[in-house]
Amino acid sequence: MFHDFQYPAILAASNRAAWQLDDVIGPGAALDFSKPFMPENLARTGALDMLSESEKLTLNHVRAHEYLSIFGLVEEFILPFVMDHVRADLPNADDVRVRALMQFAAEEAKHIQLFKRFRDLFAKGFGVGCEVIGPPHAVSKIVLAHQPLSVALFVLMIEWMSQSHYVDSVRGTSELDPLFANLLRCHWIEEAQHAKLDTLMVEALAEGMTTGELKAAVDGFLEIVAFFDIGCQQQAKFNAQALERAALRKLPAKQRAALIEQQHQALKWTYLGSGLRHKQFRTTLGALSPAELARIDAISPQFC
Numbered sequence: 001m002f003h004d005f006q007y008p009a010i011l012a013a014s015n016r017a018a019w020q021l022d023d024v025i026g027p028g029a030a031l032d033f034s035k036p037f038m039p040e041n042l043a044r045t046g047a048l049d050m051l052s053e054s055e056k057l058t059l060n061h062v063r064a065h066e067y068l069s070i071f072g073l074v075e076e077f078i079l080p081f082v083m084d085h086v087r088a089d090l091p092n093a094d095d096v097r098v099r100a101l102m103q104f105a106a107e108e109a110k111h112i113q114l115f116k117r118f119r120d121l122f123a124k125g126f127g128v129g130c131e132v133i134g135p136p137h138a139v140s141k142i143v144l145a146h147q148p149l150s151v152a153l154f155v156l157m158i159e160w161m162s163q164s165h166y167v168d169s170v171r172g173t174s175e176l177d178p179l180f181a182n183l184l185r186c187h188w189i190e191e192a193q194h195a196k197l198d199t200l201m202v203e204a205l206a207e208g209m210t211t212g213e214l215k216a217a218v219d220g221f222l223e224i225v226a227f228f229d230i231g232c233q234q235q236a237k238f239n240a241q242a243l244e245r246a247a248l249r250k251l252p253a254k255q256r257a258a259l260i261e262q263q264h265q266a267l268k269w270t271y272l273g274s275g276l277r278h279k280q281f282r283t284t285l286g287a288l289s290p291a292e293l294a295r296i297d298a299i300s301p302q303f304c
């Protein structure tokens, strides 16, 4: 066993960590558009020489709006997925396990609301519309059509990814807008329990599976990854359009194509690579099957 995750300790940690929406984004909350919202490690706007400094900052803000939207999007399928998982075990499930998983689902419902509140506040201050991929129910339908272990692996990747976003790129920095940095901190605090619960879900779903069954589950996981990669490319195009609207200029075609290509990679890193490369995600997968981990490790550099 490579971890000591236990339902009672996770439930207790969840109770201690819980925050209210108004603590994070209350009625008087304001975003400071003179500062970046997203860490440069994820936004990767600094290297875009075709943009002025103020345009780089604007694109950073567009990336933040995208982050709110894409996390809202993924949480819309995580919520029913977790509820189905716990429902399948009733009425004979362990009480503490049921409470821990119900709390996981309730926290994701709260996060969906949190991200919407931030998007509304963003829209008031940003001034021009930012288009996003979706709609969430259509994405949910495609993701949840895969077998449970494929989905659980994808959710596990997302949970650990949210941990690395805060710990590796936000904690200890002072240049970001404080309200947005605190959103990432609060999300990190509750997602820490989700990552552990999802590890336990993956292990439960994988129990007794043959090598061939595990391979099929990872095939399904990779289909979801490929689906999101297409989404990242479309979102990079939407972001370029939002930037042009906000900057009141059209980029020359070659510069525009280069920006979209570079930003597609930045989105791949944000939503896929930073999870695929996460030590804990790799450890869980490697414990199920070293061969399947080797497959993931072989493809992950293209998402970094």
Ligand SMILES: [Fe+2]
Pocket: 075, 107, 108, 111, 187, 191
């Ligand atoms: Fe969340």
Ligand SMILES: [Fe+2]
Pocket: 078, 108, 159, 191, 194
């Ligand atoms: Fe989560």
